[in-house]
Amino acid sequence: YGIEMAAEEKGTVLGRPIELIVEDTRVKPPVAVTKAEKLVYKDDCKALIGVFSSGVGLALSKNIDKLNVPFVSTHVMTTKFYGLHPLVFRSGQLANDQTAVGNVKGILARPDLKDRTYYVIVHDYSWGHDAGERFIALAKENGIKVYNDTYDKAPIKTKDWSSYISKIKASGADGVYMAFITNVIPAFAKQTSDFGLQGKVKLVSAAAPGPLELEAGGEACHGIFGASDWAWDVDNANSNDWEMRFWKKFNTIPSDAAVHSYVGAMNLFNAIEKAGSTDAKAIADALRGISFDGPYGNVRISAKDNCMRNSAVLTETMAAPENPFGAKVYMKVLKTFTADELGPPE
Known part of the structure; x- marks a missing residue:
């Protein structure tokens, strides 16, 4: 389009x-x-x-x-x-390094996020691997705790996330860094909510969730945190x-x-x-x-x-205010990063 x-x-x-x-x-x-x-x-x-x-x-x-x-x-x-x-x-x-920089900066700026332990789970292909590795390296450099340095790799066709969410729940981690294809993020969030983890485990995303899927997920998708180029709240x-x-x-x-x-x-x-x-x-x-x-x-x-x-935004999903699209869930812009803040240097 x-x-x-x-x-x-x-x-x-x-x-x-x-x-x-x-x-x-x-x-x-x-x-x-x-x-x-x-x-x-x-x-x-x-x-x-x-x-x-x-x-x-x-x-x-x-x-x-x-x-x-x-x-x-x-x-x-x-x-x-x-x-x-x-x-x-x-x-x-x-790029994955730019997203990781934005997400780590965002985590460090939030008292309710910086002291959490993050469980890392990615889609099992080149982007997911790179995204997980970039976040883990940068998080550790900045004193952010990571539960699984080797991160979990989920097949792209995964629809039932219960086995992975059970592992997250058993780990005691209270944060998740996820690198999933955009339309999967709300489905994962909804299943996480079904396990009773919404509000207890913070979801940080390496990619922006799809707006139509957010609508389908509803309140279960509230609270997804992450850096991306744009949201309609810009x-x-x-x-x-x-x-x-x-x-x-x-x-x-x-x-x-x-x-x-x-x-x-x-x-x-x-x-x-x-x-x-x-x-x-x-x-x-x-x-x-x-x-x-x-x-x-x-x-x-x-x-x-x-x-x-280019510049980028840090967002968190929540109930949407009145808007022309009739959307019930949106990515609220919390902060704008300049291109220099995200890098890499030229």
């Missing part, structure tokens, strides 16, 4: 209409590579943008010399993306205008995932325009250092490592 919205608003690039060709990777790296080859060799696409999974993003990056087009990831969070390849960029989602003119345009166009609550996609697409479209060409190297050169002022402020792709720098 975010990429569609950006393409519609941008309209044309180099005097030609923007054509989006969409393929589903099914979150499987081999499928993603096959689909990318089809997009480039058959459909003559000049750039690739998107992908939700770090595993998929890394697989495409390994094949980027053969594909020979710029690839802009809007959601990959693994720190392996820094300076990965001259044609590979991140413009959208915070209050500035660009954000307020964008979220209403999105709501009117798609009739659904805007998510941070939609914003990542929109901003990443705008940086790509503007880079092609700046390059004055669809040549891969020319577009890549134009992407380095480019920026876009969008819903979460200025998002600039660093010329140092091809990954963006």
Whole structure:
């Protein structure tokens, strides 16, 4: 949706209409590579943008010399993306180290959070592993107690979390650091509540929960704490205008995932325009250092490592005030971090 919205608003690039060709990777790296080859060799696409999974993003990056087009990831969070390849960029989602910095800073600033012991559980693939390791290392550097240094790894297809929650309950930990795909977070929170742990065990998330899933989870999802790029509680003119345009166009609550996609697409479209060409190297050169002022402020792709720098927010889920979307649960903004606060240094 975010990429569609950006393409519609941008309209044309180099005097030609923007054509989006969409393929589903099914979150499987081999499928993603096959689909990318089809997009480039058959459909003559000049750039690739998107992908939700770090595993998929890394697989495409390994094949980027053969594909020979710029690839802009809007959601990959693994720190392996820094300076990965001259044609590979991140413009959208915070990296795992940036999220860990925001979450650790947030924990340390809260007396009710900093003295807890955190049980770490992640989805069992490259992003989850990296997210868990980044948090554990930074937490320990800052005196935050971690129960399980080796962290639990749950298959992506996990639906019943009872065995994991039983382990958390038995551990005596009163905090959980979770690195789950966004639509799973509310389901995990609801099952945690069913075990009687809501209010006793604090959930800190390495990714923002999906707004529609939060609605389905209701009060059981109150109290999820975490750093992310954006929430619809962000209050500035660009954000307020964008979220209403999105709501009117798609009739659904805007998510941070939609914003990542929109901003990443705008940086790509503007880079092609700046390059004055669809040549891969020319577009890549134009992407380095480019920026876009969008819903979460200025998002600039660093010329140092091809990954963006931008401000971010620390949020906590709770009952929503009256709002245009009729939402009952929202991510309340507690604090805004500057790009310099999150790093990494340039």
